[in-house]
Amino acid sequence: xxxxxxxxxxxxxxxxxxAYGKSIVLPxxxxxxSCIGWDGINSxxxxxxxxLLTGIDFVVALxxxxxxxxxxxxxxxxxxxxxxxxxxxxxxxxxxxLTVAIVAQGAxxxxxxxGLPGADxxxxxxxxxxxxxxxxxxxxxxASDYTRYLPQSTSRLSIFWLTALGLTLSAGWIELLxxxxxxxxxxxxxxxxxxxxxxxxxxALALIAIAIGTVAVNALNDYTGSLSLQAAGxxxxxxxxxxxxxxxxxxxxxxxxxxxxxxxxxxxxxFISYWIAPWAAVVLVDWWQNGARVDVRRLVDFGRLHGGAxxxxxxxAGFVVSLPFQTSELGIDLYKSGWPVNNxxxxxxxxxxxxxxxxxxxAAAVYLGGSLLRGRSTAAAMAEGT
Numbered sequence: 001x002x003x004x005x006x007x008x009x010x011x012x013x014x015x016x017x018x019a020y021g022k023s024i025v026l027p028x029x030x031x032x033x034s035c036i037g038w039d040g041i042n043s044x045x046x047x048x049x050x051x052l053l054t055g056i057d058f059v060v061a062l063x064x065x066x067x068x069x070x071x072x073x074x075x076x077x078x079x080x081x082x083x084x085x086x087x088x089x090x091x092x093x094x095x096x097x098l099t100v101a102i103v104a105q106g107a108x109x110x111x112x113x114x115g116l117p118g119a120d121x122x123x124x125x126x127x128x129x130x131x132x133x134x135x136x137x138x139x140x141x142x143a144s145d146y147t148r149y150l151p152q153s154t155s156r157l158s159i160f161w162l163t164a165l166g167l168t169l170s171a172g173w174i175e176l177l178x179x180x181x182x183x184x185x186x187x188x189x190x191x192x193x194x195x196x197x198x199x200x201x202x203x204a205l206a207l208i209a210i211a212i213g214t215v216a217v218n219a220l221n222d223y224t225g226s227l228s229l230q231a232a233g234x235x236x237x238x239x240x241x242x243x244x245x246x247x248x249x250x251x252x253x254x255x256x257x258x259x260x261x262x263x264x265x266x267x268x269x270x271f272i273s274y275w276i277a278p279w280a281a282v283v284l285v286d287w288w289q290n291g292a293r294v295d296v297r298r299l300v301d302f303g304r305l306h307g308g309a310x311x312x313x314x315x316x317a318g319f320v321v322s323l324p325f326q327t328s329e330l331g332i333d334l335y336k337s338g339w340p341v342n343n344x345x346x347x348x349x350x351x352x353x354x355x356x357x358x359x360x361x362x363a364a365a366v367y368l369g370g371s372l373l374r375g376r377s378t379a380a381a382m383a384e385g386t
Contacts, residue, residue: 001140001280002163003156004287005147008296012144013224013231016279017299019286019367020315021308027279027315028232030272031141032245035225037269039069039218039249044256046214049190053207062253069215070246073222074239077149080219087216094209095173101202102180123350127327130353132175136167137356138273140280142224222246233302271330277356278318278363282311285367310370318363322355 001012008015013031017024047062054061072079147159181196190210194203226241234241256265298304323331324344331342345353 001143001283002147003144003159005144006150006152006154006159007156008144008294009148010144010296010299011148011224011227011231012141013228014299015144015296016283017231017302017305018290018294019282019308020311021306022233022302023308023312023315024305025232026312027275028228030275031228032225032232034269034272035221035228036245036248036252037265039221039225039245040252040256041265041269042214042218042221043249043253045190046211046218047253047257049207049210049214052191052194053204053211058257059254062250062257065211065214065218066246066250066253069218070222070243072215072219073226073242073246076223076238076242077146080223081146083219084216087212091209091213091216094205094212095177098197098202098206098209099173099177101197102177119350123345123352126349126352126354127345130327130356132171134270134273134356135171135175137276137280139167141228141276142220145224145227146220218249221249267329271326271328274322274326274328274355274359275315275319277360278315278322281318281360281364282314282367285364286311286371289371310367310374314363314367314370317366318359318361321362322359325349325353325358326355327351327353328355 004010004012004015013024013028016027020027043062043065046065047058050056050061050065051058072083143163147154147163150159181193190207193206193210197203197206222242222245225245226238229236229241229244230238236244323341326342327345328342335342335346345351345355
């Protein structure tokens with residue numbers, strides 16, 4: 001997906017109009033809302049870290065976080081690239097120090113599969129890898145947003161491997177650190193991380209890293225969210241759209257913090273994130289079919305886009321069929337109520353979560369079949385016309 005940027009000069013969700021046509025409204029609005037949601041959830045931790053570090057009120061800390069990330073979202077591509085480039089170095093050094101400190105404590109983590117019999121242990125392992133992969137998969141919605149201004153001559157292979165390695169290594173590093181301290185993290189507050197490190201300089205360093213990391217990730221949410229709203233056909237300048245995302249994220253953070261609702265809404269966001277794999281499948285299949293011949297100029301005018309029924313049906317089919325293969329936390333309640341969610345994963349697959357794979361394959365097959373049938377129908381109509 002990231003390799004599409006230099007060859008088209010377009011951001012990811014606007015470029016998805018090629019496959020989805022006017023039906024891009026659904027994924028565009030879904031991603032816009034998701035960006036606001038994650039903006040709000042991330043800011044809870046970033047503002048809490050800044051508040052603990054400096055002693056200022058949570059709301060004041062939140063305003064500081066939102067102003068900086070919102071400004072980056074408004075500035076856009078160049079500002080974000082510059083900020084992320086330098087913060088990658090700063091945060092890299094910080095987390096290297098924190099890694100040494102955690103390992104020096106003799107932290108060995110804990111296993112969630114201890115005592116599980118063979119098949120159940122395998123199922124738990126599969127679900128664990130799914131959770132790890134889901135973090136990387138979520139960024140597919142942002143991919144070409146941050147490669148579209150690279151020269152067209154940029155090697156597609158280089159873009160692919162640098163993107164894949166950057167995501168995999170950084171995510172893997174932080175996730176391994178999380179495993180190392182999992183047995184000590186009895187709560188999910190930022191204060192717990194500080195306490196695990198014994199407070200002092202190391203504890204302060206962890207809080208600084210959390211605050212800076214929040215700005216770094218939320219700047220991407222603000223920018224991509226603004227592009228997603230435009231892609232959905234809403235006529236609003238990108239700058240104003242970015243401001244709206246930042247403000248709504250700010251208000252959502254206040255709401256979450258007022259009632260300790262962060263975990264509850266996180267489960268909803270994680271549940272609906274299962275649409276990302278089917279979405280990506282449709283985009284990739286369409287790119288394979290038409291990407292080399294795409295005229296991006298015809299994607300700019302929303303009114304001239306095709307209906308997008310095939311893409312929409314494929315997206316919905318992929319998501320719906322994947323529901324029984326999930327092991328989502330929200331799905332547990334639905335499963336207990338008799339809904340066909342999580343049931344195959346729990347009843348047949350020993351808790352293994354294959355929803356992303358199933359959703360991707362089903363959506364790809366439906367879109368490929370539908371587009372081939374559409375092509376034959378068009379060809380037949382043209383033949384009759386002649």
